[in-house]
Structures are given as structure tokens and as C-alpha cells.
Amino acid sequence: xxxxxxxxxxxxxxxxxxxxxxxxxxxxxxxxxxxxxxxxxxxxxxxxxxxxxxxxxxxxxxxxxxxxxxxxxxxxxxxxxxxxxxxxxxxxxxxxxxxxxxxxxxxxxxxxxxxxxxxxxxxxxxxxxxxxxxxxxxxxxxxxxxxxxxxxxxxxxxxxxxxxxxxxxxxxxxxxxxxxxxxxxxxxxxxxxxxxxxxxxxxxxxxxxxxxxxxxxxxxxxxxxxxxxxxxxxxxxxxxxxxxxxxxxxxxxxxxxxxxxxxxxxxxxxxxxxxxxxxxxxxxxxxxxxxxxxxxxxxxxxxxxxxxxxxxxxxxxxxxxxxxxxxxxxxxxxxxxxxxxxxxxxxxxxxxxxxxxxxxxxxxxxxxxxxxxxxxxxxxxxxxxxxxxxxxxxxxxxxx
Ligand SMILES: *Cc1c(COP(=O)(O)O)cnc(C)c1O
Numbered sequence: 001x002x003x004x005x006x007x008x009x010x011x012x013x014x015x016x017x018x019x020x021x022x023x024x025x026x027x028x029x030x031x032x033x034x035x036x037x038x039x040x041x042x043x044x045x046x047x048x049x050x051x052x053x054x055x056x057x058x059x060x061x062x063x064x065x066x067x068x069x070x071x072x073x074x075x076x077x078x079x080x081x082x083x084x085x086x087x088x089x090x091x092x093x094x095x096x097x098x099x100x101x102x103x104x105x106x107x108x109x110x111x112x113x114x115x116x117x118x119x120x121x122x123x124x125x126x127x128x129x130x131x132x133x134x135x136x137x138x139x140x141x142x143x144x145x146x147x148x149x150x151x152x153x154x155x156x157x158x159x160x161x162x163x164x165x166x167x168x169x170x171x172x173x174x175x176x177x178x179x180x181x182x183x184x185x186x187x188x189x190x191x192x193x194x195x196x197x198x199x200x201x202x203x204x205x206x207x208x209x210x211x212x213x214x215x216x217x218x219x220x221x222x223x224x225x226x227x228x229x230x231x232x233x234x235x236x237x238x239x240x241x242x243x244x245x246x247x248x249x250x251x252x253x254x255x256x257x258x259x260x261x262x263x264x265x266x267x268x269x270x271x272x273x274x275x276x277x278x279x280x281x282x283x284x285x286x287x288x289x290x291x292x293x294x295x296x297x298x299x300x301x302x303x304x305x306x307x308x309x310x311x312x313x314x315x316x317x318x319x320x321x322x323x324x325x326x327x328x329x330x331x332x333x334x335x336x337x338x339x340x341x342x343x344x345x346x347x348x349x350x351x352x353x354x355x356x357x358x359x360x361x362x363x364x365x366x367x368x369x370x371x372x373x374x375x376x377x378x379x380x381x382x383x384x385x386x387x388x389x390x391x392x393x394x395x396x397x398x399x400x
Contacts, residue, residue, distance in 0.1 A: 009128040013363035017347070021357035032384040034372045035357040037173065038241040039321070041294075043276075044287045047238065050279035054272045063268040066259040067094025067247070071274045074281040075247050082205070083216040085225065090252045093259050094277075096269045098203050098233035098246030101258075103129055105199055105229055105248065108257040110135035114164040119150040120365030121324070123173050123201070127365075135164065139365055144315065144326065147177045152186035159194050166191065168217065169201040171208060174364045174371040175324045176299075176317020178208070184217045188224040197254075198228045203246075206237040206288060208319040209296050218249075226251060236320075237288065238280040243273040295321050298374040298381055305385045306372075309392060321375045324361070328368035334396035343367045353394070354387035 017035040024031045066072075072092045079085040095101040106129040110116060114135040118126045119142050127137040140158050142148045155166070166187070170178040179187075191198050198217055205214040218228035233246030248258065268274075299317060306314040306325045311333075314325035331341050336353055340346050343360035347370060350356045361369035374381060 005132055005134075008131050012124050012128075014124055014359050017357055017359050017363075021351070024351075024355070024357075029355060031351075031355045031357055032380050032387065033357045033376060034374075034384055035359050036373045036375050038375060039236065039239040039291065040375050040377060041239040041287075041291050043239050043243070044280075044284075046283050047240070047276050047280050050283070051272050051276040054275035059271050059275060061271065063271050063274060065263045065268050066255070067092070067269065068271075068274050068278075071278045071281075074278045075249070078281050079230070079249055083214075083230075084219045085216060085230070085249065087249045088252070091255055092247060092249050093255045093262065094245060094247045094269050094274065095258075095262060096246070096266050097235060097244040098201065098231050099125060100244070100266070100269075101231045101233070101246040101248045102126070102199070102201065104258040104261050105231070105254075106130060106133050106135075107261045108254055109164055109197060113162055115160060115162040116164055117150075117155070117158055117166040117196075119148070119168070121148060121172070121174050121361065121369070122167070122365050123169055124363055126167050126169075136162075138163075141366075147180075147315075148172065148175045149177070149179055149183050150187070152183065152190060155187060155190055159190070159196070163194060163196045165197040165199050167199045167201065169203075171204040171214070171317070171319025173204065173320055174322050174359070174361070174369075176320045176322050177315075178212060178214070178318045179217075181215060184215065185220055188217055188220045191227055192223045196227070198224070199231065200228055201231045203231065203233055203236050204320040205232060207292060207295060207321060209292070209299065210318065212318050214319075229254065234277050234280050239291070240273075240276070240280065243270070243276055245269055245273050245277040294378075295374060298378055299323065301378065302372065302374055302381060302385070305389075309389060311392070321373055323372050323374065324369045325372065326368055327361075327370050330392070335392060336394040337396070343370050346370060350388060350391055354384075354391040356384045356387050356391075 021031050021033040072089045110133040112134045115138045116130045117138045120139050130137040218225045218230050229250035234240040303314050303316050306312050311329040312325050343362050347360040359371040
């Protein structure tokens with residue numbers, strides 16, 4: 001009965017774990033949720049007020065499919081000031097969240113016979129969005145020792161005459177790591193030479209630490225800008241996950257195709273949320289500093305604590321709000337009578353034994369790791385780490 005398309009894909013595993021943790025919590029269990037992929041901060045007040053004003057002013061009708069001009073202009077200004085990128089209105093489309101932007105891109109670009117290169121660990125929706133459009137995801141493993149960056153050699157080896165696009169995401173969900181300038185330059189050269197598109201998911205751009213500044217690959221020259229789709233949004237930077245506003249900047253021809261697709265599916269993104277997004281981009285940004293400070297201290301605390309656990313190794317992330325510890329040394333051992341042999345086993349054991357929810361790395365294409373989100377208060381992080389330590393101290397003594 002169902003389409004071939006839907007039988008080929010799976011539900012988002014991160015949303016599934018989040019739902020399970022929320023359900024346990026709702027039934028009265030004291031679950032600590034490290035599975036979340038959204039800031040625990042509330043949307044800043046001035047943004048909410050802009051939305052209330054829009055509502056009261058009756059800004060409650062359909063808008064232009066690809067977003068209102070004042071929001072597009074705010075996005076253009078942001079891209080110019082933050083990223084040194086120049087765009088015109090016809091090169092911008094606003095969608096219902098960055099996930100929707102990526103989906104429109106997939107519909108506009110990918111088809112049967114096309115290959116899309118996705119470095120692993122990857123964000124969960126990339127491969128399924130490729131598969132949904134009958135194209136083939138080419139998953140390229142990366143090394144932790146190389147900060148999980150795809151190497152230029154490795155990229156070239158995976159390029160074929162069918163390569164349509166490469167999906168980049170930095171700072172990365174799930175690893176928290178970022179690309180360095182030298183690697184970005186080489187990747188840009190390869191994309192120009194082999195004529196493929198770069199889909200650059202820059203949703204965590206604002207969340208960087210240790211003074212690191214984000215560089216958009218599109219800003220490395222006119223040629224690379226003309227084959228890059230810059231995807232960004234307000235969900236992570238302005239704690240606006242529920243508002244559903246994301247956007248794409250790129251070649252007019254592709255943006256026009258995406259707009260056509262959007263006109264036949266969702267129509268415009270929510271009118272009130274568009275006004276709120278404009279305020280988010282043009283209003284005061286102070287709250288960001290506060291949010292980043294909080295994330296930064298949680299990050300340092302978590303990495304230190306995780307590295308103090310026998311069998312766990314965790315590198316210091318440079319951005320986003322996740323740590324991605326290597327837990328593979330725990331596999332093959334028995335804890336509390338349960339044999340752990342994969343990231344899923346570990347996640348399940350910690351959920352049942354410690355009431356701590358985290359996401360197994362195999363959801364992101366790397367079974368040697370788990371993802372722990374620190375978009376949760378420091379008190380909960382302290383309690384959660386304590387519980388993880390207690391659960392992992394229950395190692396079956398006959399093995400030691
Ligand atoms: C959260 C996230 C998105 C999607 O964000 P929206 O809420 O849809 O704007 C896209 N890419 C990555 C890597 C994310 O973590």
C-alpha cells in the first residue's frame with residue numbers, strides 16, 4: 001500500500017530517542033535527557049515581542065512563497081556582515097526550518113543515478129533525504145585523529161561522474177568539530193574542478209568556542225560561491241527550534257527551483273515566525289554571548305568528566321552543543337549482567353540502568369561513539385555523569 005519511497009527510509013533516530021526519554025519522564029521516571037538537539041534556553045523576549053506585534057497587527061495571511069522581502073533583506077545583510085558573502089533577493093529562499101531547506105535542495109537537485117557524498121559521522125537526515133529522492137548516498141568514513149574532516153584525497157577518491165553534491169556540516173552535529181581553512185580551500189578546489197555542488201549546513205555557525213570564528217566555504221571565492229548552497233537558520237543560534245525558520249542562499253536557478261517545490265508543498269513559512277526571525281537577525285545579539293558562555297563551561301566540564309572514566313576517550317569539541325566520546329573500549333564487556341557490544345547496547349543500558357538518554361553513534365554512521373548533548377543545565381549534567389559513572393562501575397568482576 002505504501003510508496004516505495006517511504007519504505008526505503010527510517011524515522012529520525014534522534015527524534016525517536018528524545019521521544020522515548022520524554023515519555024519515560026512523563027510517566028514519572030527521573031530521566032536525564034542528553035539526547036536533545038535543541039538549546040535549553042528560551043527564545044529571547046524581544047523576538048517574542050516582535051511576534052506578538054505581528055499577530056496583533058494582523059500579519060496572519062499567506063506571504064510570498066520564498067519569504068517576505070524584509071526577512072530576505074535581513075538575511076542578505078547577515079550573510080554580508082558575518083560571512084563576507086554578497087547575495088541578491090532572488091538568491092535567497094526562506095523555508096520551514098533548515099531541515100526543510102535541505103529537503104527542498106534534495107528535491108531540486110537529486111534524482112536517480114545521482115551520487116551525493118556524505119562524510120560520516122553525519123547528521124541523521126542527510127542520507128535519508130538523498131534516498132527519498134532516489135539518489136545514492138556515498139558515505140565516506142573520516143578519522144577521529146583528523147578531527148573527523150574528510151581529507152581532500154579521500155574526497156577525490158569518492159568523486160565520480162555521477163557526483164552531484166557534497167554535504168558539509170561544521171561545526172558538526174554530532175562531533176562538534178569544525179573544518180580548518182586549508183582543508184576547506186582544497187575541498188573548494190575539488191568541487192570547482194569536478195563541477196559538483198556543495199551543500200553547506202552552517203546551522204551551528206554562531207556556537208563556537210575558544211575564539212574560533214566560522215568561515216563559510218562559499219566565501220573562499222566567486223567560483224565556489226556559485227556552486228555552494230549555504231543553509232542556515234535561527235533554531236540553534238536564537239533558541240527558536242519550534243518557530244521553524246531556516247533559509248538557503250545560492251545560485252538563483254536552484255533557489256527558483258526550490259521555491260517552485262515549496263509552492264507545491266508547504267507554501268510560505270509561518271508569517272508570524274518570519275517577523276520573529278527578522279527581529280532575531282536585526283535586533284540585539286547579547287543573549288548569544290550568555291548562551292555560548294553557558295555551553296562553554298558545560299562542554300569543558302563534560303569532556304573532563306568523560307575522560308576520567310576508564311574506557312572512554314573524548315576530544316574537546318570546537319562548536320555546536322554535543323560531545324562525541326569514543327566508547328569502543330567498553331564494547332565486549334559485561335555491565336550489570338548485560339553484554340555491551342555496540343553503541344546501541346550502551347545507550348540502552350544507560351537508559352535502563354542509569355536513566356540517562358543519549359544517542360548511539362550508529363545513528364550518525366559511527367558505532368564507536370555516542371553523542372551527548374549539553375543543551376541541558378549543568379546540574380543535570382553533573383547528576384547524569386554521576387549516574388553514568390555508577391552504571392559503568394558495575395562491570396562484571398569475572399572479566400577483570
Ligand atoms: C538542528 C539541525 C538542523 C535543522 O534545524 P531546523 O530546526 O530545521 O532549522 C539542520 N542541520 C543540523 C546539523 C542540525 O543539527
